[in-house]
Amino acid sequence: MTSRTFPLRRLAVAALATLTLATAHAGEDGGFSAGLQANSRTTPADVGLPVFSGAVAFTESKDDKPGASLGAWVGAFGLQIHALKYRVASSPAAVAAFYAKELARYGAVLDCRDPAARVKPPKEDERLRCDNAPKAGDFEYRVGTARNFRVVSVRQDGEATRFDMARIELRL
Structure with a gap:
């Protein structure tokens, strides 16, 4: 898997790691x-x-x-991830604009191309941030909080556009 693909396998590893850490604190x-x-x-x-x-x-x-749902829980602590992958003949800009509008139904949308979206908030802050900047020409949008958010990534894939979307929920 390349670093440009949506990290479904990494999400599975994160779910297992979360379960292990939660068990240690249970x-x-x-x-x-x-x-x-x-x-x-x-x-x-x-x-x-x-x-x-x-x-x-x-x-x-x-x-x-093309999709996966992963969940791990210990008592009231848990992690739930739903992720899907798609391809379409439309341009990345058209797909990105569509999802920016759809995500806005859930609140203020972060555009991960904006450096301000990657500034780490103070430790106790629940504001969402982007982990990394997308590659040039790619798009990534997020909406929600640090513990409950949706993310869509969009990029050119040959003659088509590849997009991945996920919902991630963390209960502490």
Whole structure:
């Protein structure tokens, strides 16, 4: 997997790491539950965003899936990730504009191309930020809080446009 693809495998590793860390902090109370869930039956409704007109689900190999849902929890602490991948013949700018508008239904949209969107807020701050700048010509938008957000990344992929979308929820 290249660094330009949406990190579905990295999200799975993050879910496992989160479960491990949460277990270490769960305490000695034997009354809590813990679990791990994963499946490939993710839908756009799980992410809370529509699919761009004409887009088709995208897989990178015969063993790959176009979507995944991952979850890990220990007691009240948990992580839930829903992610989908698509390709479409439209331009990256058209796809990005569509998703910027769709994401705005959930609040102020961060454009990760803007350096201000990558400034780390103070430790206790719940404001969302972008981790990295997208490559030149690519788009990434986020909306929500640091613990509950949606993200869409868009980039040129040969003659088509590739876009990935996800919803990530963290309960602490």
